[in-house]
Amino acid sequence: MTDVVTPPTSPVSRERSKEIKRLSVISTARQVRLLSRAELTELTGLSPATLTPLVRELIAEGYLIERGPGTSRAGRPRAMLEFNPRAELVAAVSLEPSRISCEIADSDGSVIAHRAVRLTGDIVETICRSVPELAGAGLPALRGVAIAAPGVSSGGTVRLAPSVGLVEGRQIGESVQRHLGVPVVVDNDVNLMAAGEHAAGAGSDVADLLLLHVADGIGAGLVLDGQVRRGAGGAAGEVGFLPLDPTDRGHDGIGPFEARWSENAVAERVVALAPGRRPDAPVAALVELARTDARAAAYLDEVLTAWSRLIVSCACVIDPGRVLLSGAATQLDDDAVARLQTLVDASAPAATEVRRAVLGDRAVLHGAVSHALAAAAAGTPQLLPTP
Known part of the structure; x- marks a missing residue:
């Protein structure tokens, strides 16, 4: 047989x-x-x-x-x-103090609809209501949602985001994905900025970069070998928590470095140097004031020295090759950027180019679009950064 x-x-x-x-x-x-x-x-x-x-x-x-x-x-x-780029739509959601910003974009990153919604209730409920409303007739073409959070994101859980009331961990990604039925990416907002600059901005020609974002806090987004790196617990780039002395522990989700050298800290010093209303662009105001005020010039030197030490500390560990200044740091004029570059050159162990990011507020959108489309292309129910 x-x-x-x-x-x-x-x-x-x-x-x-x-x-x-x-x-x-x-x-x-x-x-x-x-x-x-x-x-x-x-x-x-x-x-x-x-x-x-x-x-x-x-x-x-x-x-x-x-x-x-x-x-x-x-x-x-x-x-x-x-x-046809309109065949694939993604929603980019940014969690901000007291509100969420939501944009519907096509696969080219062209914004089709935008809306800011006051956050008066639960974050997840607000997102799940706002995205379908904004997508409207384009909802069947929605391929994914990317949520940018100003804190640590791991496995769709957000923590250490005091500006949006999420100091303790809160699961957001799985809840939104279950309700909307499309892949959901939850990531740190600075990670998405770095991804956006790498995809369509000042880092599109390199495989490795560090984006340093100065705002209410200070954070960094890291791209190595073309991929955003988040670390074992999603906290890679939380450079605002860099300790300044042995007693530093951070407070209510605010790190010691960012407490002293963030945009808020600069604004407070500018108002102290030139009493009046808080400037809308504190770093730009400091640069301008430093032209005629010796005290402001000395403080600007302190800021540049502190930021350069932060950049050098990162360069010693990851050697990014290029550092992009984002947020309030882009308000530095050409002379201040050149001085910052000189300070970095004097201490960095390898060549580290410092330049401004170019996409501004659109960096998060471009990063969100690339992440959400990657999640949809993976063909899996969800794609959430996990440890």
Whole structure:
């Protein structure tokens, strides 16, 4: 009797295999934007027989738009396919003191709708209500949600975010994902800024960078080998907690370094030097005051020295190569940035370029878009930074 040999079962189901091929086509079209079916076949490695029904489905779903024939040096011009960025929408939600800001954007990062909502009730309930309302008729195209929190995020839980009332851990990601039914990314806001600058800003040409964000607190976002690094407990980049002396322990979620050298601290000193209303841009006001006031000039030197020590401390551990100044730190004029660079050059163990971030408030949006689309492309129920 002849033994019947049963071929091994593929570890990838037919449905999953199709989804992988589908995502390959979407990813390729998203990158190239306008291409022919022949080019799509070449770039994806899929056969025309496999590609044809996938393209037909993606056209019906609005991912691809059929355009007229393109130019051709020889033979008949080929019909072209164009990727439609509006087929993939993401929601970027920023937790801020007393409110949340929500934006709906397409896969290009173009904002379709924006709304700021006062935070009078529960954070999760407010997010779950605001995102569908803002998405409106585009809700079926929503592929993911990215939530930016000014604190430590790990596994969708946010802590050490006193400005939004989340000093103790609060699970946000899983609750929002369960309600909205799309992948949810919860990350530190500075991590998303770093991701945004790396994707579309002043760090788009490097694989490693550190973004130093100066605001009410001070935080850093770290990108190494093209990936945001969060650390074992999600606290990588919490440089505001750098101790200044052996007795420093931090207080109510505020670190000792940021208590002394944040935008708030600079604002208080500026008002003390020039009594009056708190300036809207404290660092810029200090730079201007330092031109004519010796005390302000001395204090500006102290600020630059403190920030340079922070940058050098980070460079000693991670050697980012490039440091981007974000938030209030971008208010430094060219001379002050050059002085900061000189201080860093004098102490850093390796070349460390200091320059301003360029995206401003849009950095979080670009980071959120890239994270949310990555979560959707992973094809898993959720993608939350975990220890």
